[in-house]
Amino acid sequence: MSIYQILQQYWGYSQFRSLQEEVITSVLEGNDALALMPTGGGKSICFQVPALAKPGICIVVSPLIALMKDQVENLKARGIKAIAIVSGMGKREVDILLDNCIYGDIKFLYLSPERLLSELVQERIRQMNVNLIAVDEAHCISQWGYDFRPPYLHLADLRALHPTVPVLALTATATSRVVEDIQEKLSFKRPNVFRKSFIRSNLSYVVVNEDDKLRKLFAVANKVKGSGIVYVRNRRETQEISRLLNQQRISSDFYHAGLDSQTRSNKQQAWKENRIRVIVATNSFGMGIDKPDVRFVVHLDLPDSLEAYYQEAGRAGRDDTKAFAVLLFNKADISQLKRKFELSFPSIDEIKQVYHQLGNYYQLAHGAGLDLTLDFDIADFCTKYKLDAIKTISTLKFLEKDEYISLTESVFLPSRVKINITSEELYRFQIEHASFDPFIKTLLRSYGGLFEYFTAINESDIAKRTGLTASQAIGFLKQLEIMGLLSYQQQTDKPQLQFLRERVSSSQLHINKKYISERKEITKSQIDAAVNYAETQHCRSQQLLAYFDEHDSPKCGICDVCLHESREDKQENIEQSIENELLKLLALNHLSIDELVLSLQSGVEKQRIDVIRNLLDAGRIKSDGEKFYI
Template identity: 45%
Template structure:
């Protein structure tokens, strides 16, 4: 293994990302994996986790295989790498068999440096057959807390990563996460079969520049407006809401009050979501009101305020979402608005999220009917899925359908993905000669083929390329319908492989479909999962109700037991204010001495001259004056000068 000097690593960092130096722990983590050691990296949200596997992958030959559970995050990272001139690919639900086949071929024979894979795709026959032929230099597991049943976002397909390691002998593994308790950390090391010489790097979960607050209120919208105005309505902020309706109503209210706000959730059209996100990134929209899916992988360092209208189900999620504020290390605020019944409502929602087994089986059967999937079939075949339509079609309460699907996901039987904008994609599977012959014989399609080649060049022959149907239609002076018909014709003729654009949520069976009555649900495990979820809910409630430093409470949850008070949360600031108000002043000292010297009085009589708010500083000052001998007690108990 060659020694990688600091200058070499910094050169990669500067040349590719434009950063002058590494953040704390990044270089240590990179050197550990370059030395061939299995490595667990725990860095808080915004701590630069992706740099930790991207730099070592670029510093030596071979391909970095990245396992990630979030399609949107994978797509963002692949796009960002490509913008920097780095070859990157991704394989995830919603891609066709041909597209996956071509992508994996490119990773075996082409100059691809990064392959992002969703965990359920890891050990398909197609992937197994190719991964051994790839020159894999590093296996990176993003969101590694998904490995642990003690975590907050357990994904059963992650447990199969240990089987993947058997296909990649000698390849070091890096696991990365922003949130993990001690129990989860141990679970990650065990489940990934880390070697005896593995390293664990953990940056403190403390965020010195972030002020956490919990504000009790019966009118959350009014209180939200006060907070936004208090920080500055020209500052960048995120407001997290629990439902899509709540995002839209809250954004509308803020707009009416003169705040440049916009809603963001998966139910909006892809173009609107993209435009809203771009407007917020470029500060045309200052406040984005979103469901919790927003913010993953978005690097906007100047967010000054994150507000939660309701508490998330666990402190891991709260820490991650609140941590999107102040990534530039300047002062920022994380505010949780707490209503009078929020604690009871949070417990009720957690209980509801574990429906009876017969309801789960009924939803599983309905999903099979909805997708027309026969027993024994359907594994990893994605289909468009609209929850509301599904619930109405099979007369299931939408909440029961949602919670049952979540249960089926936790147990590893299905997967439901939020809407992700997948543009149309085209690949030319034939060689140049055959394509030219087709163009000569089919003049009506010649212009379209030439336009595709002009816009995308030879890349079309090596893999699928994203195309803009609207741009192509305008260029060719065709309607969108006419263009689509031509693309479909070329696809059916075998001249191109065409994947139409889609932006619908999707679902898939992660195992061959069972007979619903024989679905092997583990009731004991489900009860354990419910108890764990309730335990995490109680931790959120204790955090919100706590009278101690908010950051200390969060850090203790993650195993940092000796952290000092932060000094900037609402509890610490209130304590400072009380201490400052209670501090005796020179004026009060002179007033007390003059009062007692004029007329000897008992302490109770002295206190009668002051307000109740002054009682503590007056009592402390009387004690101090007696200790210093400036006042003394007479035999009758009165103070005299």
């Protein structure tokens, strides 16, 4: 099939969007490519279409587990075979999935970058017929980017496994320095960048220096019709701001990563279907959400970087209809950003202390823990050891950079089961163990594929069908696992922490001081740029575009600065017209104030009186107390 037939058959589109076809053609010619496309620009089609056009499997690396799962479900819904290997899966489950990629007809394998650290995964990828390597959120590979992820550096290892396979890197935000770094880190054979302009001509950027942010937020939500997103800095604020919006009869709900997966999904769906008008969220919300009719995005705090701000603000107006990106800030925000900056760079001793506490938290002996993956409740960890959350998260990132640990986002995985024996052996077991027979029959009737791969199950559903309680059904599954009949993985909805090395003593912990110093410098420049954007009275769109190296863009005409300048220009033009008209009238006659004001055609009464006063003060007209004259 041609790429146009693939687009029509699987996506129902008759033509590609701007830049998509050029990227796809280049990749199909065997070239490495970097595609810079704004949020909502259709990046995923750029690797999905060429992968379907060629035999073999496409490996997609992404740091966002929720987004990976969404894309896998979307592909499956289109009849395309895809799987994702994420943290929380056991070795046997991963083994089976990788086998399906080697010997089956899977077209897309989604991996988190942490998975590339595993020799098992690398060895199995070597055996696959790979037709394309796609790197999503490619800015994560550059330490000059706003969201550097150290595991991304191992993409060079992936490249070495299939040196002739083209690499397609994709990102929505990258400066010229990051663009060069991405291509270097991914060993591009030659530079090849496809860049879509970052101009959003329908998006009005507004910045307001405001002490009473809530009053302004309510005004925006009441004035701008349609759905919106309100970004806040922490989980507590999501709930509080949502409550206050509802009090103002502005339909809203809150969203953050601490909610369980089903709750997050329900809230997201209600908002997408416009049953909820406004969603109040932390920055965990929005990635991969395709809702084109968002009319406003409000940030109640200064962003950490313009990259993050551009991406979040860009979720408004994807339907190319007028929308607003509003940033509310004040002096307190700047102080808060600076405090967060200081907390984000702990001392070496503090990093060693947190590493020591991690080992104690999991009761891990020195020399133990290699490849151990565990649920991680950061709130509980910080409470237990009386730690600051911001400083702790930063500490974990530095431990991750030096490859002592790996930390992934919260991910929901349903309970899964795979039968480990043949159907004949299972039949004999049922005859010999009559007490298990009804339970096993129900399991086999309810779910297909149990002998081939790990299958998602619902313990409550099984319990209803067997007349057991949910805890009894779980007990049966655990017993059958102990007896070697099946493998049972219970559902999880927590971040995963993996120890990449055996636990060492604090004195043996080697932390890269130079790297921390460089990150501090980069982060400071990003914060300075965000503050400068808020405080500088210059076209907002031009400021953002210049940050992303588009230096010759025209003024947008619709941001707060441009509109203010337009009003001032209009006022100046009106005043000039009044002045010209007034001087012509007085050149012919002496007129009273009432006669003069009523005779003028330009402006309104207040504007006319203001001009008369200004001309009097400047001595350009005179008055004898009753009449005005030149």
